[in-house]
Amino acid sequence: MLSATCRAVRPSSIAACRLAVVKRAYYLSGEIHHEPFHPIPGRNPEWLNGQQAFERHLDSAQHIFIHGGAATPNHLIDNMVNVAQEKKLKDIKLMHIHTEGPAKYNEPEYEGIFRSNSLFTSSNCRKAIQDGRADFTPIFLSEIPLLFRRNHIKLDMALIMVTPPDRHGFCSLGPSVDCTRAAIQNARVIIAQVNPKSPRTRGDAYIHSSHVDCFVHMPENLQEMPARSIDEAEVAIGKQIAQNLVENGATLQMGIGSIPDAVLAELGSHKDLGVHSEMFSDGIVDLTQTGAITNARKKIKPGKIVSGFVIGSNKVFNFINDNPFVELCDIQFTNRTAIICENPQVTAINSCIEVDLTGQVVSDSIGPRIYSGVGGQIDFIRGAALCTDGRGKPIIALQSATKKGVSKITPFIKEGAGVVTTRAHVHYIVTEHGIAQLWGKNLRQRAYHLIQIAHPDHRKSLEEAAFKRLKCMPSPD
Structure with missing residues (x-):
């Protein structure tokens, strides 16, 4: 039976599929980290709906990173929560900085299924932390990437939001690169919500589509935080x-x-x-x-x-x-x-x-x-x-x-x-x-x-x- 990574590839041949597996195993081994910029020959993401993506890749006791800020992939989060409940999964650890949206995984009904760990806390996590259903880790923002790059935390999955691929196959992480780049360098599986409403940004924001396991198309307005009135x-x-x-x-x-x-x-x-x-x-x-x-x-x-x-x-x-x-x-x-x-x-x-x-x-x-x-x-x-x-x-x-x-x-x-x-x-x-x-x-x-x-x-x-x-x-x- 083909591995989960291989199933996500759609290779033109079994040899091409094996090449993708070797490359994924290589850049996740030791201290050699996955560089998400270069194309991987013969490898393409599967286009699935959110339900299918999580039925295929979500399991108990996983460590999952969630893209934050204005790029919070709320469509993926909703599907993740639904599938986890349907499959009666347990002990899934979620890691993120400030996120926007309802954060359903923090609701009391999901206790035992999910436990959120905020590396920087937003309003959607405060009550869960206060009630003991979620965690907070004090850490310098500059050191969060080291959690993943030093394998202190081994990520099973990263949920991200990206722009549609350009003609060369490159997507952008949009408004939030922050510690997300380190997460996608080290996650075993990457599921990306493709959002044509996300801005295409430059710098370290690029990820080539060949590094993504599942694309889920879902246009969604970015989470806005309008300026508050100044007194x-x-x-x-x-x-x-x-x-x-x-x-x-x-x-x-x-x-x-x-x-x-x-x-x-x-x-x-x-x-x-x-x-x-x-x-x-x-x-x-x-x-x-x-x-x-x-x-x-x-x-x-x-x-x-x-x-x-x-x-x-x-x-x-x-x-x-x-x-x-x-x-x-x-x-x-x-x-x-x-x-x-x-x-x-x-x-x-x-x-x-x-x-x-x-x-x-x-x-x-x-x-x-x-x-x-x-x-x-x-x-x-x-x-x-x-x-x-x-x-x-x-x-x-x-x-x-x-x-x-x-x-x-x-x-x-x-x-x-x-x-x-x-x-x-x-x-x-x-x-x-x-x-x-x-x-x-x-x-x-x-x-x-x-x-x-x-x-x-x-x-x-x-x-x-x-x-x-x-x-x-x-x-x-």
């Missing part, structure tokens, strides 16, 4: 950063959220900005169209916007479609500190949940409740701090208080909360009330500067708490 405090934070910390010619990295968007909205008059980031969204489009972003001064891929993935609305998806100005790259490249620091004036702008008076930054959790993940914050905070021209700026930005009026600058971090950026990594903390530069400052000085940018309603109580904790008054000198 008055966020506008003030954006102005603080744009006017005081972002220089002409800077290389920008932006995290997710309304605060990075608020900064971008204030950069229209800047010149020769560059982008080397783990992700970007709609705000980059406007700055490109006004000429503020040229990438002219970058050392790494000059002239190009470099990113790992893109989220946002159709505005940014249309912008990246077949655009030579944008390269989406393997996240192990984009987020590598030694590469980041080579660019000029690296300015890393990230947000967080809370900061204590010594400078510890909580970004992945609200107390013990997992909210997001470690992501690329430290990758870029460190890359900016080590910038070879000595002009990098690692920035953490947050509103001084929650919508309920609770201070986000606190005497102690909440019990169970996770420190993502340590007090040794932190440099600039920005709120709507100002900028605190903490690098090289002792604890007494840090407390002083953080109290100055806290909400005025909380400064007195923070000063009292600092005295109680440090046994001395906070002071600038």
Whole structure:
């Protein structure tokens, strides 16, 4: 009987089928990894519907990677869940970063069939993690590909979304290359949802169709994440950063959220900005169209916007479609500190949940409740701090208080909360009330500067708490 790999080939001869099996066995052996770019002679994917693809390849106790962000293949996920339930499968482990859509596998009725493991958590996983039905792995975004490349996790399957093959047989991973490239390099079986609505992106985004086992045709609108409205405090934070910390010619990295968007909205008059980031969204489009972003001064891929993935609305998806100005790259490249620091004036702008008076930054959790993940914050905070021209700026930005009026600058971090950026990594903390530069400052000085940018309603109580904790008054000198 032919192997599953061989059945997926449609060879013109048995010899061609054996060649495909040998090649697949070769690039999955030892430390030699499958390079998904080159064509494999004599090998073509099967075109199946989703039900057929999973009836053929899905089994209990498998490890499966799911493409994330705007490229989440929700049609494949629905079929996977249905087939697993019909076949009464068990103990299937799912791995992914931020995904969009309902994530049916996290529903209580699928407990025992699926267990999701978030490497960066989105809203569709938080309750399952909180209830103990799903897992969260704290890991730097730059190191996620190593899970697969070092065979720490052996993937049985990768579920991805791609564009239709071009005349040479090449598909694109669309808006999300990130850690997906490492997954398809190392997965035993690749099932791809072919989506003609996905943008064709460049860089490391290509996979030749001969590396795919099953194609499932299903047009589907990309998962959009429209920009949220920016409130008055966020506008003030954006102005603080744009006017005081972002220089002409800077290389920008932006995290997710309304605060990075608020900064971008204030950069229209800047010149020769560059982008080397783990992700970007709609705000980059406007700055490109006004000429503020040229990438002219970058050392790494000059002239190009470099990113790992893109989220946002159709505005940014249309912008990246077949655009030579944008390269989406393997996240192990984009987020590598030694590469980041080579660019000029690296300015890393990230947000967080809370900061204590010594400078510890909580970004992945609200107390013990997992909210997001470690992501690329430290990758870029460190890359900016080590910038070879000595002009990098690692920035953490947050509103001084929650919508309920609770201070986000606190005497102690909440019990169970996770420190993502340590007090040794932190440099600039920005709120709507100002900028605190903490690098090289002792604890007494840090407390002083953080109290100055806290909400005025909380400064007195923070000063009292600092005295109680440090046994001395906070002071600038």
